Amino acid sequence: MSQTVFLGMSGGVDSALSAALIIEQGYELRAIYMRNWSRDLPGFRCSWADDLADAERVAVTLGVPLEVWDCEREYKETVVDYLVDSYARGYTPNPDVMCNQTVKFGTFAQRAFAEGADLVATGHYARTRAEGGRTRLLRAQDEHKDQTYFLWRVGEEVLSRTLFPVGDIRDKAEVRRMCAERGLGIERKPDSDGICFVGEVGIRSFLLDSLERRAGEVVEWETGRVLGQHEGAFLFTLGQRKGLDLGGGPKRYVVRTDVEENRVYVSADHDCPELLCRTLELEDVRWIAGEAPEPGDYLVRCRHTGELMDARVSPQEPDARHDAPWASLEFERERRRVAPGQSVVVYDGLRCLGGGFVSKEGQRG
């Protein structure tokens, strides 16, 4: 009897090809569309209806059922509210990281296993490899598409029962070609990017809908001079240049935000020491294997498909200042600072070990 795979199908190209490959590999496929939270704007057609229709077309072509699972509540609570709350506290979060942890590899996987799945699958660009009874998470064959940056909070337990059918494919063009070859009729659909539920309105208007506007000062970092006003320090992120509205003058960069004082500090100096660091502190770290790696030299990535940089990583136990495991990280030379709340992911060669969130403290030159 063949194994049953529950696949999360989004209506996109990658999960469509995943569905076809799972069937070709002889598994029994159950395709699931996860309906996430979306803002019901009066007068706007709900955006997910089109994605669902695309997923449905692929399912009909493949002759498999497509079910719709309502994940709205989990998504709202663990992804949307988390996003808003993080910004309100002066962090710049990666909602996709939370979505993978709590929805796709949380609620979805749990329900799938409870309903008899042997394996779950998604259209992520990532690979797993069995190694001496353990499961390792590896970067995808296509380094430009690799999505392990968003998967660092997913545990080994669920990864050991996960398939990533497109993770071994050379590149996206090949994925599209393979879709066309199979007559899935979706090969021309553009890639989606950005935060799905924020959609076209953009993060700024999304946050302004959820959080109170609060007038505050834009202050020059070096001189303490007030250069202008803003509508809430939570709207700004480290290194940001656009949206400062200082009425001309040189380009200025956000070097620090203080949500308690509601102040945004800027500098015209792109190499301002406040924008650079040699050490970073990661909080709330997770290690996929369950235990921390030995301290040592690893590769780290500070944003999705960003440069892989050499760094010395020292995992730490919880202490007076940290109620969860944390890690300190030291680069070989000075680097651009990373906004607090962003994920930093640690790799040993191709293998993704885990990661943490950049803390507000501990970034030093």
Next chain:
Amino acid sequence: MESYLDYAAATPMAPEVAEAMLPYLGERFWNPSAPYALARSAKADLEDARVRLAHALGARADNLVITAGATEANNLALASSQGAILTDSIEHESVLACARSREHRILGVQADGRLRAEDVASALDASVGLVSLELANGEVGAIQPVREVSRAVCDERARRLREGEGRPIWLHVDASQAAGLLSVNVSSLGADLLTLSAAKIYGPKQVGLLWAADGVVLRPLVLGGGQEGGVRSGTENVAGAVAFACALELAQKLRKEEAARLSGLRNRLQVRLLGRFPWAWVAGPSKDKWRLPNLLHVSFPLLEARRLVILLERRGVSVGTGSACAASRMRVSHVLAALGVPEEVAMGSLRITLGRPSTQEELDFAAEALEDAVSGEMARLGLTEARMAAESARLRREGGAR
């Protein structure tokens, strides 16, 4: 071969209509409110179109407001009244949404979609300012007893007069889905307000009208330059009005012949499908007299209409799953819910609507594609004819269906 069977959602513009409209998109582009002779001639064409539209309704031209479609006309109609709105549960969203925004009462309908005039009569009291109903429902095709409802409204009006109650009461009829195939004469319907749409009768989209009897005071929803008697500001859509007049005249001219032809085609399709799938459900009134002649609402219990639509589109057959609004939100339509159709049946519902270009050959082609799609889905799900018959019977018993 291709087969389009969703004429209740959209109709192609008739060639005559497009031809009549075309000059107003180009050479006759003038603003009818401008003072020079050329513009006056555009104004004259607009007023001529209004007279022709009115004539088709048996009405006076100065009682017509040309709107951007039926939704706007319905909004305008409901805004004209004070007091409560009395309507039924299977109306179009544009009526239900307006009703819900104020004092309202919503009556249930019978299992075949027809409203009982007695229910309207007994719900009419001093608080009601307007009764709104469709002449024919666009999803299951039920033709409503408008004249009986009109009599009930007249009785209530007479009672108010006798008892010295000042509040007026009006009957609004949304005839959008009916205009191509039924009479829309305002006096024989006994309506005080009537909505029509050009888009459903082989005219342009975003063109509609509201007729209002003398005495009804319309309240403008769009303020501005005071066009359309101050009720609907904005430069008049001369092209749309001319096309609409042409489309309505044509529709009324072809009406009887088309209604007979399409109900023949529809009935043959229904017989064929029910012969092949005797367990399928057909919604709407069973008597032809009470059902739109071009509409067949058929449900395949336990199957998913969304998949059938995809399988059919592969074969070049376009059908809807009910009201377009409900389908895009993937909810069971409010009409089927109001009719008490169980969810397992409602999910498998297709609305097949025929139109002027439909032919027997095209319907045979569509029927074959539909038979293949349904049997293909049954095979995929391992559902046998016997099982379908048993499940359908069970659902009928449980749902208390007709």
